Amino acid sequence: MSRNNALIAMACLFFLSCGSRAVVLARQDGDRHVVRLALSVDPRFLDPHRAGDVYSARQCGLAYESLVDYQYPSPPEPQLVPCLVRHIPEITDEGRTYTFTLRDDISFQDDPCFPNGVGRRVTAQDAVYSLKRLMSLAEGGFWVLENKVPGLDDWRRRFLATGHPQARDRLFDEPVEGLTILDDYTFQIRLRSPYPQLLWALSLPYGAIVPREAVERYGLDFSRHPVGTGPFMLKEYVKKQHLVWTRNPKYREIYFPQLDSTDIRQNNYKNIFRRKWEQEGALDPGDWDRYMAPHIGKHIPLADELQFLIIPEASAMWMEFLAGTIDCYERLNKEQFDRAFAGTANSKNSAVSPDTLLEREIREQGIHLQICDDPSINYLVFNMEDERVGGYDERHKQLRRAISLCMDRAYLISAYLNGRGRPANMLIPPDVRGYNPDYRTPWGGYDPQQARALLREAGYSVSQNSSGEWVTCESPNGSPLELSVEFRSAIQGTRDIARFYTICAQEIGIRLQCNLQTFPEFLRRAAEGKGQLYDANWTMDYPDAQNVLQLLYGPNRRPGVNYAAYRNDRYDRLYEELQVLSDSIPGERQRKSEIIREMSAIVDEDVPWIYLYYNRLFVLYHDWFSPTKPLPMSTRSYRYAVSDPATRLEWVRHTNTMFRLPAVLFALLFVGIVAAFVYKIVEQQRG
Amino acid sequence: MLFYAVRRILYAIPILFGVILLTFTLFYVINTPDTLAVKELQKAANPETIRQWKIQKGFCVYTDEGFRKKMEIEAGRAAPGTEITEEDIRPVSKPILFLHYSVDLLTFNFGRDRDDRPVSAVLLDGMGPSLKMMVPAFCLSEMISIVLALFCALYRGTVIDRAFVVLAVFLMSFNSVALILFFQKFLAADWRYFPISGYESGLSGYVYLALPILIYTALSMGAGIRFNRILMLDEINQDYVRTARAKGLGENTVLFRHVLRNALIPLITRWAVSIPFLYLGSLLLETFFGIPGLGGITVEAIQNADLSTMRAVVFLGALLFILANVAADILYGIVDPRVQVG
The missing domain is CATH 1.10.3720.10 (MetI-like)
Known part of the structure; x- marks a missing residue:
C-alpha cells in the first residue's frame, strides 16, 4: 500500500470509529445492568463529613451509610428506619441520651488501607471516631453536633488549635464526655439538652461511619478515595470526565426496598408489604406497579454499575439524553422545556399521567416524565439593617409588604419556570412537618393597587409620570425610590428572574437594580451585610420545620445563616422552645404546630422575607430506565434505580444511525478543491 | 547568536518581575485577607475558619500570647472555653508576603486548591x-x-x-x-x-x-x-x-x-x-x-x-x-x- 493509500485508510478508520457514544457505551455494557447518568459538575468531595453540596452528598450516599435512613417508599410524612443500627435508638433521660446498637453484620468494603486489603467489621469505636472526625473538620457538617454534646466542642477547639498531625491523631484516642462506648456494638450520645432533630441530622451524609485506617492512610486524598459500608464502591474517578461505581460484593444481605431475609421468607410477603405501605399512605395509585412490583425482593443495589458522566453544558447533556447516552435528565432549561412539553405543565393533568404533558414526538421515543415536589423555598431576603428597606417601624414594614404584593408569582411560575413551581404560601415548604397548605400569608397575592396604597399610607409619594409609568419617591419632593437586589449567578435563568423582579417593582414605581454576582461574591456581600435585598433559596436538610425557621433566628445573624439579620425577641424565644420539641410525642407535636403558627404570624407582620415559590422537579427518563419513587431528602435513592441493557442497546442501535449524504457531498467538494489546486500547479509548471 | 539569545533572555527577567508584582497587587493588596477568605471558604466562612485560613495561607502569624494560648489548648491545659481570637494573631507585613509569594511562584510551589488538591497536579x-x-x-x-x-x-x-x-x-x-x-x-x-x-x-x-x-x-x-x-x-x-x-x-x-x-x-x-x-x-x-x-x-x-x-x-x-x-x-x-x- 502506498503512503497516500495508508493515510486515506487511517482517515476512514478514524471516521468510522467516531459516531455515537451511546452505541459504544451500550455495547460495552453487555448484559450488565448499568445506570448511566450525567452531572454538570464534579462532586467537590467524596468525603461524607465534608459533603455540604447536593452533588457530593448524593455521591457519598453510594459508598457510605449512616446510622438511620429514610423509609422507602416514603409516607407523606417522611420516616426514619434503621440502617447501620439494629433498631431506632432508645431515647432516655428526657430526650438527652441516645443509645445506638450497631448491626453486627456490617463490614467496610475491601481496600488496601486494611490488613491484607480485607474490609473489617464496623464497631462502636468506628461510630464514635466518625462523630469526632465530623467535629474535627473546619468545614462540612460539624454544625449538626455543635454545642450539643458535652465535651465535644472543647475537643474540637483543641483539635483545631493543634497543628502537628501526630498530636491530632492522638486526640482521637482521648475520651469525650458525651460520647460513650458501651460494648463492641453499642454506644451512647449524651446531649446537653433535648435535640429531637439529632436522628434527622445523623441520616445526612454527615452521620456516615468512616474507617480510621482509610482517613489516616489517604490523608487529604480521603475526599477522593471513599471507603465505606454502602452498596457501591468507587471503581474509577477521572475528574471532569466520569465516576464509575460498581457493586460492593461485601454489602450486607438486603432486599428491595429495605427488607431483610426474614421479611422475604414470609409467605405472601409482597402483598403484606404492599398493604402496609398503602395503609401508611406511602403508595399513590399506580406506584406499586410502577416502582415496587418489578423489583420487590431483589438484592440491593439493583444496578451492577452506576456511571456518572460529567457534562458541563446543558445543551450537550440534552443531546446526549436524546441520543440515549444517559438514562434520565433533570436540567431542563426553557428552550428544552418548550421542545419537550406541549404547553405549560399543569398539576391537574400531571397527577393523572405526567407523560400526557410531553410532546408526541418525545413520547414516541419512549421518553417518560416524573414530577416531584422539591422541599425547598425560593424567596427574597431584606437586609433588616439597611436604612431604606430594613427596620421595624411601620413605614418600612409597609414598604416590604408592598414589594411582596407586587410580585406576580403565578406569572413568574407559568412564564419563566414553565410551571415548575408552586406559589409559596408560608416559609415552611411542603413535605415538611408544620407545612399548612391552608395558611395564606397576607402579602402573598398579586395586588399592585393595594401595594401602592400601602406605600402611600407609609408616607411615600406614588404617582404616574407623563408616560404613564409609576414613580415612588421617599417624600413628595424626594428622589425616586431605587433599591438593589443581589443575585448569586449571572446565568440566563437568573437574568430572566432579575428582569421579572424589575418589571414587578415598576408596577409600584420602584426602580430595582439587579446585581448579578458570582456565588462567592454573593456570599461575601450577604455575610458583610452589603446590599438591600438578596435572591435566595433554601433546600431542606431534613423534614423538620426547625431547619428553615433557624434562618430567621436572631443569634444566627450573619455571617451565620440569618442573612436578613432579623431580630425579634418573641420569635427567638419561640424558636428556642420549638427546637427542643419532638414531632413524635403527640403533646409536643401539638405545641410545635401552635408555635409554627405564631412564628409565621410574626414573620408576616415584620416581612423580613418575600416568599416566592416552592420548586417542582421535572425528570425525563428513557423506557429502559426504572426510576425510583421520589425520595427528595434522601441522598441514597440511586440504590433503587436500574436500567435494562437489552432494551437500551436495541433503542440506541435503532436511533443512532449515521446520515451519510452530507458527508459524501462534503467529500466531493473537498476533492474538487484539491483537484483544482493540483490542476493549477500542474498547468503553471507546464506553462 | 549566543550573545543575542542571552540578551533576549535577560530582557525577559524584569518583565517577569513586573508580572509577579502586578499579580501580587491584584490578589493581595487590592483585596483584604478577610475578603479573600470569605470568597474562598464560601459557606464554611466563620471567624474561626477565616482565622485558620489566614494563618495557613501565610497572611497572619500567631502573636507570642496567641502562640502560648495555642500550645496550652493543644496540650489540654487551657481553661474550658479558651479560644484563639483575632487578638492572638497579627498580619504579616506586605514586603515579607511579597517575598514568600515570589519564591513560591518561582519555585512552582502553587499550594493547594480549594478542594485540597495540589494546584500543580490540577x-x-x-x-x-x-x-x-x-x-x-x-x-x-x-x-x-x-x-x-x-x-x-x-x-x-x-x-x-x-x-x-x-x-x-x-x-x-x-x-x-x-x-x-x-x-x-x-x-x-x-x-x-x-x-x-x-x-x-x-x-x-x-x-x-x-x-x-x-x-x-x-x-x-x-x-x-x-x-x-x-x-x-x-x-x-x-x-x-x-x-x-x-x-x-x-x-x-x-x-x-x-x-x-x-x-x-x-x-x-x-x-x-x-x-x-x-x-x-x-x-x-x-x-x-x-x-x-x-x-x-x-x-x-x-x-x-x-x-x-x-x-x-x-x-x-x-x-x-x-x-x-x-x-x-x-x-x-x-x-x-x-x-x-x-
Missing part, C-alpha cells in the same frame, strides 16, 4: 487535554489557511480568489457559540459522525476531539486565510519571485521554497503570540464538549474565587508568553540574520 491534569486538542487544531488551521492562501495567491483576482475571501469573511463573522452549537447539533447529534461530547485519555481520545478540532479549525481559518493571503500576495509580487520565474524555476519551487520562506517572519510573530494561549485551551470548546482542559479549570477557579489556582494560571500564562516571545526573537535571528544586527 494544572498538569488540565494541560494535557488542552494541548491534545489545541496543538493539532492550531497546526491544522495554520496548515489549511497557508495552503488556501497560496491557492488564493495563485488564482489572485479570479472568482476562486474572491470566493475564498468571502468564505474567510463569513467564517470570521460567524459567532463562535452559534457555530459550535450548529456543528454539535448537526454533525454529532443529528448526523452522528462524531460523539456529542466527552473525552478519553490516550489516542482513542481523538475520537472525541475530532469535532472540537474541526470547529476550532473552521473558526480560526477565516482570519488565517485573510492574513496569509495578504502576506502571500505581498511576497508573490516581489522582484525576486519574478526573477525566479524568469530563471525557469517551477511554480512549486517558487511557492514553497521562496515565497513561503520569505513570509515566515510575520508568521512566526503570529505563532509566537498564539502558542502560549494553546495551553489554556479553548474555554468554549471545552465547556460544550466536556473536555477537562485548563480553560474550564481557569473559569471554575474564577467562579469559585480559588486564589491559588488563579494566580498559578496567570503566572504560567505570563511565563509562557515571555518564553514564546524570547523564542520568536531567537527564531527571527535564524530565519533572517539581519535581525541580530539590529
Whole structure:
C-alpha cells in the first residue's frame, strides 16, 4: 500500500470509529445492568463529613451509610428506619441520651488501607471516631453536633488549635464526655439538652461511619478515595470526565426496598408489604406497579454499575439524553422545556399521567416524565439593617409588604419556570412537618393597587409620570425610590428572574437594580451585610420545620445563616422552645404546630422575607430506565434505580444511525478543491 | 547568536518581575485577607475558619500570647472555653508576603486548591487535554489557511480568489457559540459522525476531539486565510519571485521554497503570540464538549474565587508568553540574520 493509500485508510478508520457514544457505551455494557447518568459538575468531595453540596452528598450516599435512613417508599410524612443500627435508638433521660446498637453484620468494603486489603467489621469505636472526625473538620457538617454534646466542642477547639498531625491523631484516642462506648456494638450520645432533630441530622451524609485506617492512610486524598459500608464502591474517578461505581460484593444481605431475609421468607410477603405501605399512605395509585412490583425482593443495589458522566453544558447533556447516552435528565432549561412539553405543565393533568404533558414526538421515543415536589423555598431576603428597606417601624414594614404584593408569582411560575413551581404560601415548604397548605400569608397575592396604597399610607409619594409609568419617591419632593437586589449567578435563568423582579417593582414605581454576582461574591456581600435585598433559596436538610425557621433566628445573624439579620425577641424565644420539641410525642407535636403558627404570624407582620415559590422537579427518563419513587431528602435513592441493557442497546442501535449524504457531498467538494489546486500547479509548471 | 539569545533572555527577567508584582497587587493588596477568605471558604466562612485560613495561607502569624494560648489548648491545659481570637494573631507585613509569594511562584510551589488538591497536579491534569486538542487544531488551521492562501495567491483576482475571501469573511463573522452549537447539533447529534461530547485519555481520545478540532479549525481559518493571503500576495509580487520565474524555476519551487520562506517572519510573530494561549485551551470548546482542559479549570477557579489556582494560571500564562516571545526573537535571528544586527 502506498503512503497516500495508508493515510486515506487511517482517515476512514478514524471516521468510522467516531459516531455515537451511546452505541459504544451500550455495547460495552453487555448484559450488565448499568445506570448511566450525567452531572454538570464534579462532586467537590467524596468525603461524607465534608459533603455540604447536593452533588457530593448524593455521591457519598453510594459508598457510605449512616446510622438511620429514610423509609422507602416514603409516607407523606417522611420516616426514619434503621440502617447501620439494629433498631431506632432508645431515647432516655428526657430526650438527652441516645443509645445506638450497631448491626453486627456490617463490614467496610475491601481496600488496601486494611490488613491484607480485607474490609473489617464496623464497631462502636468506628461510630464514635466518625462523630469526632465530623467535629474535627473546619468545614462540612460539624454544625449538626455543635454545642450539643458535652465535651465535644472543647475537643474540637483543641483539635483545631493543634497543628502537628501526630498530636491530632492522638486526640482521637482521648475520651469525650458525651460520647460513650458501651460494648463492641453499642454506644451512647449524651446531649446537653433535648435535640429531637439529632436522628434527622445523623441520616445526612454527615452521620456516615468512616474507617480510621482509610482517613489516616489517604490523608487529604480521603475526599477522593471513599471507603465505606454502602452498596457501591468507587471503581474509577477521572475528574471532569466520569465516576464509575460498581457493586460492593461485601454489602450486607438486603432486599428491595429495605427488607431483610426474614421479611422475604414470609409467605405472601409482597402483598403484606404492599398493604402496609398503602395503609401508611406511602403508595399513590399506580406506584406499586410502577416502582415496587418489578423489583420487590431483589438484592440491593439493583444496578451492577452506576456511571456518572460529567457534562458541563446543558445543551450537550440534552443531546446526549436524546441520543440515549444517559438514562434520565433533570436540567431542563426553557428552550428544552418548550421542545419537550406541549404547553405549560399543569398539576391537574400531571397527577393523572405526567407523560400526557410531553410532546408526541418525545413520547414516541419512549421518553417518560416524573414530577416531584422539591422541599425547598425560593424567596427574597431584606437586609433588616439597611436604612431604606430594613427596620421595624411601620413605614418600612409597609414598604416590604408592598414589594411582596407586587410580585406576580403565578406569572413568574407559568412564564419563566414553565410551571415548575408552586406559589409559596408560608416559609415552611411542603413535605415538611408544620407545612399548612391552608395558611395564606397576607402579602402573598398579586395586588399592585393595594401595594401602592400601602406605600402611600407609609408616607411615600406614588404617582404616574407623563408616560404613564409609576414613580415612588421617599417624600413628595424626594428622589425616586431605587433599591438593589443581589443575585448569586449571572446565568440566563437568573437574568430572566432579575428582569421579572424589575418589571414587578415598576408596577409600584420602584426602580430595582439587579446585581448579578458570582456565588462567592454573593456570599461575601450577604455575610458583610452589603446590599438591600438578596435572591435566595433554601433546600431542606431534613423534614423538620426547625431547619428553615433557624434562618430567621436572631443569634444566627450573619455571617451565620440569618442573612436578613432579623431580630425579634418573641420569635427567638419561640424558636428556642420549638427546637427542643419532638414531632413524635403527640403533646409536643401539638405545641410545635401552635408555635409554627405564631412564628409565621410574626414573620408576616415584620416581612423580613418575600416568599416566592416552592420548586417542582421535572425528570425525563428513557423506557429502559426504572426510576425510583421520589425520595427528595434522601441522598441514597440511586440504590433503587436500574436500567435494562437489552432494551437500551436495541433503542440506541435503532436511533443512532449515521446520515451519510452530507458527508459524501462534503467529500466531493473537498476533492474538487484539491483537484483544482493540483490542476493549477500542474498547468503553471507546464506553462 | 549566543550573545543575542542571552540578551533576549535577560530582557525577559524584569518583565517577569513586573508580572509577579502586578499579580501580587491584584490578589493581595487590592483585596483584604478577610475578603479573600470569605470568597474562598464560601459557606464554611466563620471567624474561626477565616482565622485558620489566614494563618495557613501565610497572611497572619500567631502573636507570642496567641502562640502560648495555642500550645496550652493543644496540650489540654487551657481553661474550658479558651479560644484563639483575632487578638492572638497579627498580619504579616506586605514586603515579607511579597517575598514568600515570589519564591513560591518561582519555585512552582502553587499550594493547594480549594478542594485540597495540589494546584500543580490540577494544572498538569488540565494541560494535557488542552494541548491534545489545541496543538493539532492550531497546526491544522495554520496548515489549511497557508495552503488556501497560496491557492488564493495563485488564482489572485479570479472568482476562486474572491470566493475564498468571502468564505474567510463569513467564517470570521460567524459567532463562535452559534457555530459550535450548529456543528454539535448537526454533525454529532443529528448526523452522528462524531460523539456529542466527552473525552478519553490516550489516542482513542481523538475520537472525541475530532469535532472540537474541526470547529476550532473552521473558526480560526477565516482570519488565517485573510492574513496569509495578504502576506502571500505581498511576497508573490516581489522582484525576486519574478526573477525566479524568469530563471525557469517551477511554480512549486517558487511557492514553497521562496515565497513561503520569505513570509515566515510575520508568521512566526503570529505563532509566537498564539502558542502560549494553546495551553489554556479553548474555554468554549471545552465547556460544550466536556473536555477537562485548563480553560474550564481557569473559569471554575474564577467562579469559585480559588486564589491559588488563579494566580498559578496567570503566572504560567505570563511565563509562557515571555518564553514564546524570547523564542520568536531567537527564531527571527535564524530565519533572517539581519535581525541580530539590529
